[in-house]
Amino acid sequence: MLLIIPFHIPYISGKENEYIANVIAKKSFSGIGDYHHKAIQLLKGLTKVESIYLTTSCTSALEIAALALDIQTGDEVILPSFTFVSTANAFALRGAKLLFADIDEHSLNISLQEIERLTTANTKAIVVVHYNGYSDNISQIKEFAQNNNIFLIEDAAQAINGYCNNEHLGTFGDIGCISFHETKNIHCGEGGCILVNNQNLIDKIEHIIEKGTNRLDFLKSKTKFYEWKDLGFSADMDEIRAAFLTAQLEDIQKVTNQRMRNLLHNLSQLQNVPNRLQPDYLPTEKYFAQTNAHILWGLSKNREQLIQNFKTAGITVYSHYTPLHLSSFGKQFYESPLPVTEKVSRQIVRFPVHTKFSI
Template identity: 45%
Template sequence: MHIPFNKPYLSGKEIEYIIESVNSLKISGDGLFTKKCHQFFEQKYGFSKCLLTTSCTDALEMAALLIDIQPNDEVIMPSFTFVSTANAFVLRGAKIIFADSLASHPNIDADALEALITPKTKAIVVVHYAGVACEMNKINELAQKYNLYVIEDAAQAIDSFYQNKPLGSIGHFGAFSFHETKNLIAGEGGMLTINAPQFIKRAEIIREKGTNRSAFFRGEVDKYNWVDLGSSFLPSDIIAAFLYAQLENLEDIQNKRKHIWQTYFSHFQELKENCQVDLPYIPDYATNNAHIFYLVCKDIEQRNQLIQFCKQQDVNLVFHYISLHKSPFYVSKHGLRELPNADRFSDCLVRLPLFYEMKDSQLEKVVQCVIDFFKKK
């Protein structure tokens, strides 16, 4: 019985809705299902404005354009993240200032940020790793003190909260992913949330290749023109149709994922008590959307041995990010600052299979495989 790390979930209505979108004869961006998705997110989570994009990367690139990133502006973000978080700002010429993770969690260490702020700092980008919130009150207080923008990379954080506030609604912008590895999927796909009303009109223009096309279709202007920078950030309505079928099943998807996550957590308590691994930490101010279940091993050797042992049992465990401050592209630009917590998670963190259609027998096999490995140690 092979157990993959991930398996995309289909609710059953994706094809039906795609056919409906095609039959509407409006399959480019901002069709029937795009509007349905926007309405769903704005009503359920109270986002000021949502705009579907072709990826979370595109949403982050839109945010970089909206805050007018210029060459040599500095942007602070965690080193333990995916390259898209940085690329969106590097493409505009920004210098990335990498921050360390917390010792207890891969999220950015809010207490370490003020020392990184200079007169060139323009924004702080936070990443809600595994859907668990960063300490947003501290981060927003810093941003207000130094007049900085806050962008939430909420790629993994749909349906998760910080002190009862939906992630993606707290900074100036939020960026979500609907990649096939996420809780809600559209194959590819993303979304930008705009929480500062002054950016809404320009966000629509940037998303439509720098034109006021959206205003034209609402009848607000008699023709549309090239009025700003922009690109083709909006997705096909076919992508939105797929996504909407997932949104209708949000509660069911989340309940199943949380069941799997909690089963892992309870079964591995003894490993933690014996100081063999660390388990995910959920702060009091955060909720858990069960995007990732991970273990933190003692060192890279133990982590690699665990992956190999489970692979031999046909169970697919995977590690995650390599610290960006040590990447071949950025190592010479970062300087000599050590980020030990980010490096620890790069070396020691391992992710376990977690997907909607995971059977109890598969879950039990993964649990037993991990326990068996540590019994042999």
């Protein structure tokens, strides 16, 4: 029987059971416990951001961002179509007019030229997605957003321990959102965090996370009681997941290094496999070395056959996003073709790169 190599195996450090047992022993399970604080301190050390909040998911972090920016019906938000639906949902839920931008074929990230083309007097926010924990133009996009008084949100779901010019991704914009879903390099099953780089947004974000109340001020002894202050929802990560996440964060560099070794090895192997297993295009080693080794990808004009060939060889490989502007719901925001996005979505193939596997 052929052994099927899975596309992804979630990382386990070995300390998760111990930390979760400590939570159970203390009988305190909701958010803002010891492990909650430990996880945040580890994230502060990694990102150099002072205002960080753990959330139930990166999706909820993005929804907090949209609410914090007071997105209203008709406000224009520029974002890539080549992304997970949560990027768009967060702003569509607030009534925003979504303007889908094309991506660069080599980075798979939104291009500055597209942002400039789509910007109008009604543009309220730009949302960048750091595909594969990589960016080569975030500084230029930040400068453009500041010069035009536009909020900049970083969907850094895939970007834990990813950098541009030695600065952690998610720290350039007004807000950065990171995912700890089990498909990411490190995880807590389902979770996320929000990095707040615009100090003017902190109070509102703290209210939103705590169901619209100033409970965090109460816990910091800044007020004698807490009350309903704004719109909000339950978005704070519980202590069990925070304990799991702490165990993972303690190993973040180990995980990144192991994934990078495996990625570069697998990339070398893909360059030398039989033609039936070779994609038509692979990014360079230089590109991958600037990522956090989240995704090993290539492009194939005959993708379905390539996927089947790898399946026959016992290796699971996948395609990726259906462009949002071509989806059944996203078509309402369709304004013009996005040729690079559409080509990449037809041809992209993702290969295993987790810590347990080398080709």
